[in-house]
Structures are given as structure tokens and as C-alpha cells.
Amino acid sequence: xxxxxxxxxxxxxxxxxxxxxxxxxxxxxPPPAHERTADEEAGLVDWEGLAASAQFRSLLKAKRRFxxxxxxxxxxxxxxxxxxxxxxxxxxxxxxxxxxxxxYLFALSQFFxxxxxxxxxxxxxxxxxxMAANVVSQSDSRK
Amino acid sequence: MTPALGMFLLFxxxxxxxxxxxxxxxxxxAAFFTASRRITGWQNGIAVAGDYxxxxxxxxxxxxxxxxxxxxxxxxxxxxxxxxxVLLVVAEPLRNAGKYTMADVLAYRxxxxxxxxxxxxxxxxxxxxxxxxxxxxxxxxxxLLLGSSHVSYEAAVVGVGVLMIIYVVFGGMLATTxxxxxxAILLMAGTILxxxxxLAHFGWSFANFFDAVxxxxxxxxxxxxTKNFLEPGLRYTxxxxxxxxxxxxxxxxxFGTAGLPHILVRFYTVPDAKTARVxxxxxxxxxxxxxxxxxxxxxxxxTIVGRDKIAVSGGNNMSAPLLAQALAGxxxxxFIAAIAFATILAVVAxxxxxxSTSFAHDFYTAxxxxxxxxxxxxxxxxxxxxxxVVGAVAIGVxxxxxxDANVAFLVALAFAVAAxxxxxxxxxxxxxxxxNTSGAVIGLATGLFASxxxxxxxxxxxxxxxxxxxxxxxxxxxxxxxxxxxxxxxLSIPLGFLGAVLGTFLRRSExxxxxxxxxxxxxxxxxxxxxxxxxx
Numbered sequence: 001x002x003x004x005x006x007x008x009x010x011x012x013x014x015x016x017x018x019x020x021x022x023x024x025x026x027x028x029x030p031p032p033a034h035e036r037t038a039d040e041e042a043g044l045v046d047w048e049g050l051a052a053s054a055q056f057r058s059l060l061k062a063k064r065r066f067x068x069x070x071x072x073x074x075x076x077x078x079x080x081x082x083x084x085x086x087x088x089x090x091x092x093x094x095x096x097x098x099x100x101x102x103x104y105l106f107a108l109s110q111f112f113x114x115x116x117x118x119x120x121x122x123x124x125x126x127x128x129x130x131m132a133a134n135v136v137s138q139s140d141s142r143k
Numbered sequence: 144m145t146p147a148l149g150m151f152l153l154f155x156x157x158x159x160x161x162x163x164x165x166x167x168x169x170x171x172x173a174a175f176f177t178a179s180r181r182i183t184g185w186q187n188g189i190a191v192a193g194d195y196x197x198x199x200x201x202x203x204x205x206x207x208x209x210x211x212x213x214x215x216x217x218x219x220x221x222x223x224x225x226x227x228x229v230l231l232v233v234a235e236p237l238r239n240a241g242k243y244t245m246a247d248v249l250a251y252r253x254x255x256x257x258x259x260x261x262x263x264x265x266x267x268x269x270x271x272x273x274x275x276x277x278x279x280x281x282x283x284x285x286x287l288l289l290g291s292s293h294v295s296y297e298a299a300v301v302g303v304g305v306l307m308i309i310y311v312v313f314g315g316m317l318a319t320t321x322x323x324x325x326x327a328i329l330l331m332a333g334t335i336l337x338x339x340x341x342l343a344h345f346g347w348s349f350a351n352f353f354d355a356v357x358x359x360x361x362x363x364x365x366x367x368x369t370k371n372f373l374e375p376g377l378r379y380t381x382x383x384x385x386x387x388x389x390x391x392x393x394x395x396x397x398f399g400t401a402g403l404p405h406i407l408v409r410f411y412t413v414p415d416a417k418t419a420r421v422x423x424x425x426x427x428x429x430x431x432x433x434x435x436x437x438x439x440x441x442x443x444x445x446t447i448v449g450r451d452k453i454a455v456s457g458g459n460n461m462s463a464p465l466l467a468q469a470l471a472g473x474x475x476x477x478f479i480a481a482i483a484f485a486t487i488l489a490v491v492a493x494x495x496x497x498x499s500t501s502f503a504h505d506f507y508t509a510x511x512x513x514x515x516x517x518x519x520x521x522x523x524x525x526x527x528x529x530x531x532v533v534g535a536v537a538i539g540v541x542x543x544x545x546x547d548a549n550v551a552f553l554v555a556l557a558f559a560v561a562a563x564x565x566x567x568x569x570x571x572x573x574x575x576x577x578x579n580t581s582g583a584v585i586g587l588a589t590g591l592f593a594s595x596x597x598x599x600x601x602x603x604x605x606x607x608x609x610x611x612x613x614x615x616x617x618x619x620x621x622x623x624x625x626x627x628x629x630x631x632x633x634l635s636i637p638l639g640f641l642g643a644v645l646g647t648f649l650r651r652s653e654x655x656x657x658x659x660x661x662x663x664x665x666x667x668x669x670x671x672x673x674x675x676x677x678x679x
Contacts, residue, residue, distance in 0.1 A: 045671065051661035059668060067231050075397065078224045082393055085217060085375045086386020093374055098350055099357040103213060104373050110220045111431045117227055118427050125420060132669040139671060 050139055059131040066124045074117050081106060146474050148289055150481035154329075155306060158322050158488070162310050165318035173677040175315035175523045176243045176500050180676040182320055182412040188425020191409050193323030194493040195222075195400075195426070196330060196433060198280055198460075198486045199554055204434070205466075206459030208441020210450055212359070212372030214379050215441055219434045221393045223427065225400035230423040233401040233566075235416040236573050236667035242674055244497075245407045245565060246505045248667075249572050252659040254580040256510050261587040263505040265564045266404040268591060269557045270498035271537065273405075274491055276553035278303060278541035280460075281487040286546065287457045288464065288480035296546040304538035307491040311499065311530040315523075316412060319492045326482075326489035331429060333482040337463065338436045340470040341443035356442045361450035372445055388628045392555070395632030399558035402565030405497035414676040440466065491537075499529035547613060552603030552629065556594060559631045563639035564590030571643050573667055576660040578643070581650040586643025593638040597631030600624060 050056055084092050085103060092103040173179050182190065200222065207215030241247035246262035278300055285299035294302075310318045345351040353373065360369040370377065379385025400406060410419040444453060444462035448469050453462050464483065468476035503526035508516055516522055544550065568586045571578045598604060602624040608617050626634075666672055 045665075047662035047665050050665045050669075050671075056665060056668070060664070063668070070227075070231055074224065074227050078221065078397065079390060079393060081217060081220060082386055082389035086379070086381075086389065089375060099353045099371075099373060101373055103375050104216070107213075107217050107220050108435070110224055111435055114224050114227055114427065115431060118230055118424055121230060122420065122424060125417075129417060135665070135669045136671050 045139055050135060053135065053138060055131065055135045055138060059128060059135060062124075062131060063128055066121065070117055070121065074113065077113055078110060081110060145289065146477035147480045148294075150477050151285075151289070151484050154325075154481055154485050154488075157325070158306070158310065158318075161321045161325075162314035162318040165314035165321065169315050169317050171677070172243075172520070172523050173674075174317065175526065176408075176496075176504070177411045178315070178317040178320050180412060180414055180674065184413065184418045184421030185425050186320070186324060187409060187413050187418070187422035189327045189429060190320045190323040190412075191406060191422060191426035192429040192433070193325075193327030193330070193489045194405055194409060195430060195490075196327070196486065197277060197490045197554075198284060198483055199276075199551070200433070201330060201334075201486050202284070202460045202463055202483055203551075204437050205440040205444060205463040206453075206461070207378070208372075208437060209444035209448075209453060209462035210459045211378035212356070212370065212442070212445065213375045214377050214385075216438060217375065217379075217389065218392070219437050221396035222400075223431045223434055225396040226423060226427045226430065228397055228401040228566075229406070230420065230427070233407070233569060234410050234419045234423050237407060237569075238410045238413065238416045238419040239670045239673045240663055240667045241411065243408070243411060243504045244501050245402075245404060245569060246501070246509075248663075249568055249583055250509070251663050251666075252572060252578075252656040253583050253653070255514065258580060258583045258587075259505040259509045261584050261591075262565075262568075263501045263510070265560060265587050265591050266501040266505070267498050267533075269404055269560050269565075270494045270501075271533065272553045272560075273557040274494045274498075274533070274537045275540050275544070276550045276557075277487055277491050277494070278537050279544055279546065279548055279550045281484075281491070282541060283546040284460065284483060284487070287461060288483065297542050300538055300541045303487060303491065304534050304541075306488055307495050308531055308534035310488075310492045311495045311534075312527045316408075316496060319489075319496050320409075320412060322485075322492055323489040326485040327429060329482045329485055331433065333467075333479055334433055334436045334440065336475075337443070337467055337470070337479065338439035341439040341447070341466070344443070344447060344470060352439075352442070352446075355446040359445050359450070372442060384627050387633065388630055391628050391630040391633035393632075394636055395555065395558040395562045395630055397562075398566045398636055399560075399562030399632070402561035402569065403557070404501060404561070404565070405493040408497045408500060409493075411674070415673065416670050443470075495530050495533055496526075498533050499526040502526070502529040502533075552598060552601075555603070555630050556598050559594040559598070559635050560591055562590075562632055563594050563635035564588075567636075567639045567643045571640075571647075573663070575647075576657055577647060577652055579647050579650055579653040579656050582643045582645075582647030585646025585649070586639055589642025589646075590635060590639030593635040593642075594631050597626050597635055600626045601629055601631065602627070603629050 084106070092101065092106065094102045096102055096105055169175060169179065204215060204219045207218055237245065237248055240251060244266070246259045249258045249262055281303045282296045282300040285303070286294055286296050310322055342352065345355065356373055357371045358369055359372045360367060379389055413419050413422055440463050444466040448462070448465045453459060453465055456465055464476055464479045467479040503522045507525045508514065508522050564587045567590060568583045572583065604618060605620040605622050605624045606618040607621055607623060
């Protein structure tokens with residue numbers, strides 16, 4: 001054991017708070033890719049140029065054209081349920097199939113509404129993925 | 144040993160085996176925090192469902208429907224619809240632009256230290272409140288489910304707490320993910336079996352089933368009444384501002400689910416944004432099917448077991464287990480009880496890992512040490528210690544509160560904080576160029592404190608109890624409630640957005656934040672430069 005070696009004088013400083021106890025606050029080498037901060041990576045890609053490119057703008061536009069109406073639709077459809085139940089109860093108690101009333105069917109339809117909107121989004125997103133791939137390949141070709 | 148206890152122990156053994164496997168497999172921070180981002184789409188989808196469907200869903204909503212019929216079912220709709228916000232707005236940008244926590248996305252453009260400090264505070268608040276609610280429920284539930292094995296409330300709480308600490312400290316995200324996957328599969332299997340048994344009971348006829356639901360008899364304050372359980376109004380009435388309260392709850396769900404830290408961290412466990420999208424879809428299929436089947440669980444319990452019997456055998460949370468017992472005997476009861484137990488464990492493990500990730504990554508490394516680990520592996524070590532501390536605190540608080548404590552409002556609070564504090568700043572930092580640090584900090588603070596304050600003056604905490612109410616169940620403040628709704632979302636969400644917008648205009652625009660907007664937008668929308676899967 002090195003510490004017991006009589007040739008080495010004992011270190012009198014306590015372990016905690018000793019000057020030698022302070023580890024350097026930075027990495028010794030360049031940080032690996034996943035630890036680079038945004039600042040360090042800023043120079044690698046021309047973000048401003050990409051953001052201004054026609055491809056990227058049309059991707060944003062296509063996304064917005066799907067997402068905004070979809071959000072508005074599902075929010076209106078969903079909040080119609082508590083609003084109708086709260087303020088138009090007799091209408092919602094109308095029976096449709098045997099004992100099953102409009103209130104139950106409307107609540108049940110919410111599940112299918114959510115699934116259909118999700119399915120439509122997945123279909124649209126396949127198109128967004130292609131457009132995004134175009135933007136990325138454009139950045140590669142510029143390097 | 145009762146069958147229920149045997150099945151509990153079997154589940155514990157299997158999950159401990161998984162933890163051992165995960166602990167040997169995962170090395171390094173990406174493995175601990177994100178399971179090396181190698182979880183596949185369907186696996187993550189099932190895990191999201193397992194993370195999300197708490198005992199409050201499985202036992203609580205079945206009980207609400209068994210007791211209040213249609214109103215309980217209407218309550219369950221929002222839990223699925225909320226995933227559309229996750230799918231359309233949050234999941235993919237978050238995966239593309241972040242690393243371990245939701246604050247990563249905020250810190251991209253804004254001054255990282257104040258923003259991460261506030262985001263960590265909000266994350267830890269949401270997770271601990273939610274966890275305490277789960278732990279108190281777990282303790283009460285395990286004592287009920289294992290009734291004949293004489294497990295005390297304290298022992299049950301400590302058992303659940305210790306298990307969740309073991310999963311997270313040793314197995315990290317990988318073990319947590321697989322515990323959630325197994326739990327979700329068990330939960331779906333149990334729910335499908337139970338629904339089929341209910342339908343079989345009614346001769347496989349929907350007509351017979353719904354006929355029975357229109358004529359449910361029970362004793363209300365001593366008199367026998369028969370109600371149509373398909374009609375609204377048994378719980379939410381004009382007198383208790385039912386419609387407004389439901390709208391408020393709906394807002395907390397629709398905007399809050401996409402701000403729940405323990406759900407958001409799940410999207411970092413997959414290789415890319417496309418897989419994150421696929422996993423939301425998987426989760427929506429499972430969650431939706433589950434909540435549709437609560438029709439059979441809840442109405443089945445109301446018609447086959449009856450509200451009177453449930454009320455004297457442990458209360459509405461016992462509806463689903465009692466239904467299982469009535470339909471298929473003690474072994475099936477034990478199976479459903481074990482599923483409820485698995486459900487709690489999977490959810491609390493998810494909460495623990497999200498709270499400790501946020502503390503280690505956002506607060507310890509980024510705020511205290513200005514963004515650099517002093518030693519490699521320090522962040523993971525801090526997260527492990529945090530998981531232990533968070534677990535110990537949750538155990539202590541749950542034991543202090545006792546099993547009769549009214550903690551259901553803590554879940555409402557968690558969703559309200561997520562919706563009013565987290566979601567506004569996530570959305571504004573992704574989509575509003577002018578948004579700045581002061582907007583994020585003030586927005587997070589307004590959302591957090593508005594939700595807390597509104598809950599304190601709501602009927603959940605502030606209410607005059609009738610004489611003779613048990614001490615543990617009494618409301619904290621004996622005064623007529625100032626805010627009439629149990630769910631603060633309808634007011635706290637606009638306040639959160641308002642705080643974020645006003646906070647932004649309080650300070651001049653930050654040139655750095657605006658310059659970074661282009662970069663964040665490209666990253667979030669294309670996945671360029673996103674974190675890659677690691678290992679192997």
C-alpha cells in the first residue's frame with residue numbers, strides 16, 4: 001500500500017476540503033457528441049439558413065395546416081360533452097337504441113373520435129417525415 | 144397464505160428478476176435515465192399506458208361508474224382524448240430537441256439556470272403529490288385486498304415504497320419500463336377477462352346488459368331507490384357546479400397529460416421522434432380500449448354486485464375486485480387484486496424516476512454546478528440518491544397521513560400543475576419566438592402557485608364537515624370553500640398562460656433566445672441533431 005510506504009511522508013491535509021480534492025470543472029478532452037451544448041454545436045449546421053429555406057417553411061406550413069384544425073376540432077368535440085350534459089340534459093337523455101341514450105353514445109363516440117384523429121395524423125405525419133428528410137439532406141449537401 | 148398474497152409475491156419476484164437483469168445490462172447515464180433510448184415503439188406505447196393508468200383509473204373509475212353510473216363513465220373519456228395533445232403537439236418536438244427532461248427543451252433558448260430550477264420545482268411537485276396519493280391508496284388497498292393475511296397499512300406502504308426504490312435505484316429506466324409493460328399487459332388481460340365474464344353473465348346480450356343498467360337499485364340514506372344508470376346527474380349536478388367542474392377537469396386532462404413529467408420522460412427512451420409517435424398511438428389503443436371496457440367493469444359491478452354490498456365491503460374502490468369475486472370466485476379476486484398492486488408499483492416507479500432525473504439533471508448538475516458534471520457518473524449517482532430520498536419521504540408522509548386521509552385531490556392537483564405550469568411554457572418556447580426567460584420563470588411560477596392556492600381554497604381542503612366525521616377524513620380548513628370547484632384547471636390554466644405572456648413582456652426581448660428560435664424550430668421539426676440511441 002502506497003499510503004503505508006515509509007519513504008512517502010504522510011499527507012497531513014484532511015481529505016475533505018483539501019486543495020487536491022477539487023476536481024476540475026471541465027472535461028479534459030473535447031466533450032462527446034451527446035454532451036455538446038447547443039453553443040458548441042451552433043457552428044456545425046447553418047440553422048438560420050435551414051429555417052429560412054423553402055423546404056423547411058413548407059414543412060411548417062403543412063404541419064400547421066393539419067395540427068391547428070385537428071386541435072380545434074377535438075377540443076370542440078370533447079368539451080361539447082360536459083357542456084351538453086350540463087346544459088342540455090333532456091336532449092342528451094333521448095333514447096336511441098333501446099335503453100341506450102344519446103349521452104352514452106356521444107361519450108362512447110369520443111373514443112372513436114380520438115382514434116380517428118390519431119390515425120389521420122399518423123397518415124399525414126408520413127408526409128411530414130419525407131419533407132423533414134428533404135430538409136436534413138439539404139443540410140448535409142451544404143457541408 | 145392466501146391466493147392473493149401468493150400472486151403479489153409472484154409479481155414481486157418476477158419484477159425483482161427484471162431489475163437484476165436491467166442492473167447488469169445498463170451502464171452510464173443514457174442507460175439509467177433513458178434505457179439507452181433503445182425501447183421500441185410498441186414497447187414504449189405499452190409502457191406509457193402502464194405509466195399512465197394508475198390504480199385511480201382501474202379501481203377508482205370502475206368504482207365511480209358502479210356508484211354514479213353515467214357520470215363516472217363521462218369522467219373516463221378525457222383520459223384518452225388528452226393523448227391527442229401529446230400526439231399532435233408535444234411528443235415529437237420533445238424527443239427531437241431534448242435529452243433527459245422536459246426542461247431540456249426550455250433551456251435550449253432560454254437562460255438555463257433559472258428555467259431549470261423552476262422546471263425542476265414544478266416536476267418534483269407534480270411527481271411527489273401524485274406519488275403520495277398513490278402510496279396512501281396503495282396502503283389502504285393492499286390491506287383491503289390482503290385482508291385475511293393481516294398486512295398492516297404501514298407494512299403495505301413500506302413494502303410498496305421499498306420495491307419502487309429498488310426498481311429505480313438498481314434498474315433505472317430499463318427496469319421501470321419493463322415493470323410498466325408487464326403491468327399494462329396484466330391490466331389489459333384482467334380487464335378483458337372481467338368484461339367477457341360480465342357479458343357472459345348477461346347471456347352475451349348487450350340488450351340484457353343495458354336493460355339491467357337502466358334499473359339499478361340501491362339504498363340511499365335508508366330508502367330503496369331504483370335509478371337509470373345510463374342517465375347523467377347522479378354525481379355532477381347543478382348544485383355542485385357539476386358541468387363547470389367537469390369542464391375544468393377536462394381542461395386539466397387535455398392540457399395536463401402533455402405536461403406530466405413522468406409521461407414526457409418516456410419519449411426519451413425511444414430511438415427517434417417517429418418511434419415516439421408510434422408509441423403514442425400504441426398507448427392510445429390500449430388506454431382507449433381500457434376506458435371503454437370500464438363500461439363493463441363499472442356497470443357490471445353496479446348490476447351484479449350492487450352498490451349496497453360494495454359500500455359495506457370496502458367502498459367504491461373495491462368494485463372491480465368484488466365483481467371478479469362474484470363472477471369467478473376467490474382465485475380471480477386474487478388475480479385482480481394482484482393486478483391492482485402491480486398497477487400501483489408501476490406508476491410509483493415511473494414517478495420516482497422522473498422526479499429523480501429532474502433533480503439530478505436539472506437542479507443538481509445544471510443549476511448548482513452550472514451544467515457540468517464534476518465527475519463522470521455523478522448525475523446518475525445523484526439521481527439514485529434522490530430516488531432513495533424521494534421514496535423515503537413518500538413512505539413517511541403516507542404513514543403520517545394514515546389510510547383514511549382524503550388524498551384524491553392530490554391527483555387533480557398534479558394534473559392542474561402540469562396543465563397550468565408545464566404545458567404553457569413548453570408550447571410557448573416551441574412556437575413563440577419572442578418568448579424569454581422571464582416569461583418561462585413567471586409562467587411556471589404562476590401556474591404552480593395558482594393551482595396550489597386554488598386547491599387550498601377549494602372544497603377538497605376547505606369545507607365544513609358534519610359533526611361526527613372521523614378525524615382523518617376531516618377537511619383541513621373548516622370553512623365554506625372560497626373556490627367552488629374541485630378542479631382548478633378552468634382558472635389556473637389561463638392564469639399560467641397569462642403569467643407566461645405577461646412575464647415575457649415584462650423584460651425586453653432576449654436576442655439570444657430569439658436567435659436560437661430558428662435552431663430549436665429546425666431541430667424540433669426535423670430531428671436534425673437529436674440524441675441518438677446508445678450502447679451495444
